[in-house]
Amino acid sequence: QVHLVESGGGLVQAGGSLRLSCAASGLFFSRYTMGWFRQAPGKDRDFVASVSRSGGSTDYANSVKGRFTISRDNAKSTVYLQMNSLKPEDTAVYYCATSTFLSYERTSSNPNDYNYWGQGSQVTVSS
Secondary structure: OOEEEEEOOEEEEOOOOEEEEEEEEOOOHHHOEEEEEEEOOOOOEEEEEEEOOOOOOEEEOOOOOOOEEEEEEOOOOEEEEEEOOOOHHHOEEEEEEEEOOOOOOOOOOOHHHOOEEOOOEEEEEEO
16 A cells, blocks of 8 residues: 655745655555655646656746755655745645556656655745
């Protein structure tokens, strides 16, 4: 059974940094694309970042480019989201997700491409 568990969220002032982690179990982690999404109250779940199985390819939403970095450690079955220069509009519940059917070294911004999701981690950025 696949489990994704996020950690590292919290309250931070604008301009600060946080690092989210997502530990995976129950799957051959190094074979699959990983992604981060976020959902603010009353809004749809939005793409944040994605990383290919090897970590060699990444993709970011325009709103976070240059501020957020996605990475993965396949030996630890963990994906990370380093978030710098945080803004109040980054406030949301952040979810990690995996796609067990995307092939090759692909990334994806489409939530429908992901078939397993974590429970979410709250990130709150105060102004």
